[in-house]
Amino acid sequence: MNISEAPPSAVLVVEPMGNAGPFLAAAAARLGLSLHAATHRAVHAAYPPALAGALAGVCLTDLADPPRALDETEAYCRRHRIRAVAACWELFTPLAARLAARLGAPGNDPLLARAARNKADMAAAFRTAGVPAPRGAVVADAGQALRATESGSLGRPLVVKPVEQGGSWGVSVVEDPADLPAAVAAATRFETAEPHGLPLDSRVLLQSYVPGPEYSTETVVADGVAYALPVVAKDTTAGRHRVETGHTCPAELSPELTLAVQHTAARAALAVGVRNGVAHTELKIPPGTGRPVVIETGARLPGDNICELVEAATGIDEAEAYLRAVTGRPPRTRPTRHRAAAIRFLLPEHAGTLAEVAVPEVPGTRSELYLRPGDTVPEPADSSARVGHVAARAATAAQARRLAALAVHGTRLKVT
Ligand SMILES: Nc1ncnc2c1ncn2[C@@H]1O[C@H](COP(=O)(O)OP(=O)(O)OP(=O)(O)O)[C@@H](O)[C@H]1O
Ligand SMILES: [Mg+2]
Incomplete structure (x- = not known):
């Protein structure tokens, strides 16, 4: 970007229909940025009304045909004078990087971008950069x-x-x-x-297999400078399938381990070419080592309402930090409060038909259901089996966990 130019006033989000989409839309409104989406006609038709209503424009293209999508999104951006690109869907992060490069907009290294989507390329990029990984x-x-x-x-x-x-x-x-x-x-x-x-x-x-507790954290990178965001503890089922059961912010790690997680995550983000953007990195710390190992990273905001948890616990707006990075503004990454938040997912014990789901009212918690009685519930082998979630806010991480667990344990969830 030419430093005499004003920062961009519009941003194209390549498929905002992910979990972070509403957070991006709210952050764009706060920054006074008009938000445009690149998507498919049928996918756009299924957008929730709040997301569709937040858009200043839509570039209808075929994201499954990357060369065509690149040409069409570039033409759209030039027509609408859009000089900023954000991704919201992991599989389209390479497209976002290539589009930003074509437009001369702040973005990620297009030559490394596939490593943020493809775990084979990611493993090679981590090896090259010496990032600790399995x-x-x-x-x-x-x-x-x-x-x-x-x-x-x-x-x-x-x-x-x-x-x-x-x-x-x-x-x-x-x-x-x-x-x-x-x-x-x-x-x-x-x-x-x-x-x-x-x-x-x-x-x-x-x-x-990397043993030990699991964490995630975001790294926002602006002009190649990495800024660490809070660390979140990630809980999963044990056994054959590792399904996420919840997240808690802050992660209650020692200051030393927090720094180690943030530093290792930043190395992972830089290794896959994140230069102006955000990365969501998952790490485990093998017991007794004090050394985080990277499970994976993605050049996108987190899913699972983690943006909401981090904001509730620390006041940091990760979606805004991301939009600031892709519009050439330094990101704001300082906590403005020291509280806690947790989310727990409602998972069935087995596949079947949802017969009943009732979450008790627990003060300090809020629940959301994704399925209704009569809906089919898949085997709890991955995140598609979620019936809903409970989110809790409290003064400490232990309290937030306890409140969310209280609501989850009191939930009547029957699958036949
Ligand atoms: N090498 C590993 N050692 C230990 N656990 C692992 C390893 N790889 C994956 N897992 C567990 O499986 C989970 C899912 O793996 P991974 O993150 O690679 O897949 P994913 O489909 O991208 O997951 P998600 O989108 O749910 O984060 C991890 O969060 C972790 O709990
Ligand atoms: Mg993962």
Whole structure:
């Protein structure tokens, strides 16, 4: 950006229909930015009214055809004098980086951008940059997977995951090598990502298992300078499928470990080419090491209402920080309060039909249901099985966790 120019007054969001979309829309309004969306006609027709109403314009294109989408979004931005691009959907972060480069707008390194979407490229980028990450191997089928694990160098258990996917879909923790073919089949079952029909790399990543508690944190990067955001504790189910059960902010780590998590996450973000944008990074800390290991990063805001948790706990508006970075403004990342917030997801015990769901009123909590009685509930193997959530705000993380747990444990959830 030419420094004599005024900061951009409009931003194009490549598919705002994710969990962070409403937070981006609210932040754009506060910054006085007009918000435009790039999406598909049918996807736009299904936008919630609040999101559709927040848009100054829509670029209807085919995001499943990246060269065409790049040309059409570039033409749209030039027509509307838009000089800022944000991504909201992990699989379109490379497109956002390429579009920003074409427009000369602040964005991420287009040559590295695929590493923020594709876990095989991500593992290579982490290796190049020396970012602590699990050992791994990329395979195409069960035969290759069995051969790759023969030497035992990846250890046990083993994590099997699609190289391109999210929401823990197709991720399994495999204890017994006999279960490997089924895990590979589960990870290769995604040919396209809906609702856009984007073709996916169907290869599979085998990773050594990293023990210990899990955390996530965002890093906002402006002109290549990384700014750390609060650390959030992530809870998942144990066992074969690691389904997120909740998040808590702050993470209640020591100041030293908090810094280590933030520093390692910033290294991961920079390693996958985040230069003007945001990254959501997940890390685990193996017991007794004090050294965080990166599970994955994405060049996008977090999902799971984490933007809301971080704002409630610290006053930091992550969506605004992201928009400031992509419009050439320094991000605001200082906490303005020291409170706590937690979210817990309502998960069924098994697949079936939702017969009943009733969440008790607990002061300090708010609940939201995604499904209604009569709806089909999938097996609780990934985030698609969520029936709803409970969010809690309190003075401390322990209190916020307790309040959310109280509401979840008091919930009547019947699946037949
Ligand atoms: N190598 C690993 N060691 C230990 N646990 C892992 C490993 N890889 C993944 N997991 C567990 O599985 C979860 C999902 O894996 P991952 O984040 O790679 O997939 P994802 O589909 O992108 O997930 P999501 O979108 O839910 O964050 C992780 O949050 C973590 O709990
Ligand atoms: Mg993940």
